Amino acid sequence: MSDEFPTSAMDIAWNVRNNVTSAADVLERHLSTIDEREGDIHAFNLVLADEARTRAAEIDEAVSVGRDPGPLAGVPIALKDNMCTRGIPTTCSSKILDGWRPPYDATVVTKLRDAGAVVIGKTNLDEFAMGSSTENSAFGATRNPHDTTRVPGGSSGGSAAAVAAGFAAVSLGSDTGGSIRQPAALCGVVGVKPTYGAVSRYGLVAFASSLDQIGPFAHDVGDAALVLEAISGHDAMDSTSIRQGPLDISRQLMMGVAGLRVGRITDLPEGASPDVAARLEEAFDALRNAGAEIVDVDVPAFGYGLTAYYLIAPAEASSNLARYDGVRFGHRVEAPDTNAMYMATRTDGFGAEVKRRIMLGTYALSAGYYDAYYGRALKVRRRIAADFAAAYEQADVLLTPASPTVAFHLGDKTSDPMSMYLCDTYTIPSNLTGDPGMSVPFGTGDDGLPVGVQVLAPALQEARMFRTAAELERSAPR
């Protein structure tokens, strides 16, 4: 793309609102980038070129008659394909939802439309958001735009790759255990998991309801804030939605970190590769140089997060995914009786990882095992929350790696589920506590691949988290 043409969401919206650039031109630029590279990347399950052109024309029309289309005017945005779009297939990259078209829009989709955004397509994911590489897709893997022999991370790999490849200015993903932050790190973009309840889950196809949260991917921290402000705020359709207005972040982005207490977790689980560990140290240095105070904090239960997560998330998933029974929508394999139909449909419709987690979760909730597994995991979850609360008495934000490593090669971890699960070691705790976390690109690691640093903050302290991320963005090695 040429330098004079706007690429950030903020610039696009400013240009479109002020009639400097048309939404149609912005869209065509992105569509042509998709034409050039999508064959190599496979970020999308569906590109909505026609719908997007119609929408862009509406926005240009609005501007021409003096109406303001909103803060995301003309901004092309990609949606993870687990967010419901009225009349448009929503697959979760699963065969089991074959042919299903939701009769309604997710709340985030409505909010994006109200803000003037242009939905450009639905992006690929690990089936039902279960995975860390976007290889568990019924429609084939997505590849990392920085190196197409490598994975983009997951499960929101399609949304991360779409932004990294310039297919969309921004995108939405969902994060249940790191599914926004880890692919953001691997693709060299910003990715945010907001506070649980800050963004409505209505219309997000559930994986693990108590952990799922929608958030943005963007080229920079400012764009991520703009999108998050547009999609956050209370929604009466989601009982777990927090009763308050949209998050207020952008105005505080440039406030710097002087005086901010940045926590270094002393007992962080090992596993970060040397290149990632080195970048994290440089990030601490950068913040110290910018006036922050670096403090050591203990979060003793941090390391138990992964285990608790792999009981809680599959348990909820086993229940959430029970509705895919072939009765009312999606894929059905005919069989002589109802139970046989359920079994044939689910056997054929779900992929291996989804089946593994349904079985894990069913087991964890079973009579006689509940207390030892699910019940115990809930206790660990409460313990982790208490540990983080104590850490936030001493520190305003915490810094960790977002992913233990840079992007790995396709197929590297597919035969060993445990090695794949370990990708989420650093991201999982904030899903268990409900606190926000984000990954911001900070230099490169082995093979020149992007490294992400994760900033964590207490619930609803997104502004503080973004201020820190903005400082890291300014001071990142080029």
Added chain:
Amino acid sequence: MTETISDTNVETWTLRGYEMVVGLEVHVELATRTKLFSASPNRFGDEPNTNIDPVTLGLPGALPVLNRQAVELAMRLGLALNCTVQRSTFARKNYFYPDMPKAYQISQYDEPICIDGWLDLPGSIRVGIERAHLEEDTGKSTHIGGSGGRIHGSDFSLIDFNRAGVPLVEIVSRPDIRTPEQAKAYVSELRAILVAVGASDAKMEEGSMRVDANVSVRLPGADLGTRCEIKNVNSIRSVGRAIDYEAQRQVGMLEAGESIRQETRHWDENDGRTHTLRSKEDADDYRYFQEPDLVVVDPDPEWIERVRAGLPVLPAARRAQLAAATGQPADAEAILVVTDRDQDAYVLTVAEAGGDAARALVHVKEAFAEQGERPAVPAADLARLTRLEVDGKLTATQAKQVLAEIVAAGGGDAEAIAAAKGFEAMDTSELEAMVDAAIDAQPDAWAKFCAGEGKAMGALVGAVMKASKGQADGKAVTALLERRRTA
């Protein structure tokens, strides 16, 4: 069909030394405007699959939002049952069935909204209420082809999701019931309370009230026996029959040296028996866990007190009031029937208007079945009629005929109607003449009557009634005959 318990004494059910121990689980559909977790109408009898939405159908991404009115109705009925309203949560009960859209039912499990209440039955019997909890109803399946309307062996099934997500409260009694009569009285009384507080229309025939019975038997004083749960009990009468049958079956098994298997049994109205539906070993593992899509329901004390203050006078208190006014026992059939029809207030109004409460009660029970809560007949008109009766100006038979006209016309002056019908109070000398004529005409009957054969009186009274064309007051005729005999 509304049945009421009889006013006969509640006898202890025992069979060869065994007593029955029964607890009832009653599901009632709440009379809310919309469903428990979505804005679709809660309405019975609409075209199939018209009251549906993404939440009702369990579509991917849809989320439940709790209906405040349902919570309030659950609180109302709980408080009317003397329960404590507490902090409560929802859980998922997981099992597959085609009319269960999400493959889990959202229900309250270990933290129900109402606990620890009781229900007093007429006759001073108290049945404990363990809990009353909120949950959603399923859709309704109709199995086509095959035999017996069961899913097994059918050609295909039709599912109507209008009922899916309709709010239910399950009211679980303690095992305090010892006879079929008590069980019927419990259901009947519970129904009256639910209707009185506006929680449900509680129609068993439409399925808005459904009863499951847990039945076991034991020798008095022994530990509780193994219980069987009886389903498909669709009327109050069936409640009594099913429990009676099941307890007899269990006693028979124990006496034959067999042990009772814990199982779910199906009541068959046609053959009057219960049949095994599934044994405990076949029971699903529901894998309950807290519903992550909903938050804790913790009604604050002000809300609870506001609901309590808004409760109407309950049926038991209304019956007591009516009993006091009419001089009848509180469990007399007329009291039960009239209160059940919500016509007790009307009877009291008739008394306030100068009428005789006891006569008014009888008339309302007999002649006002179609009239509803606010009968068209002005209370003053019925009051006047009862006065004529107690003043001896109309016989009971005449009063009935006058009342029929008043009811048909929606009111009227009893005195004028009586006059128009020629119902002048029969002069005593005229009646005496008729009695004497009857004695003369049937000397044999008279002799027998004098000898103390009560049956002989019928012939004499009959003759007088015939002579008076039915206008004579039976009681007055009897009195005259007695006087003649003792004279």
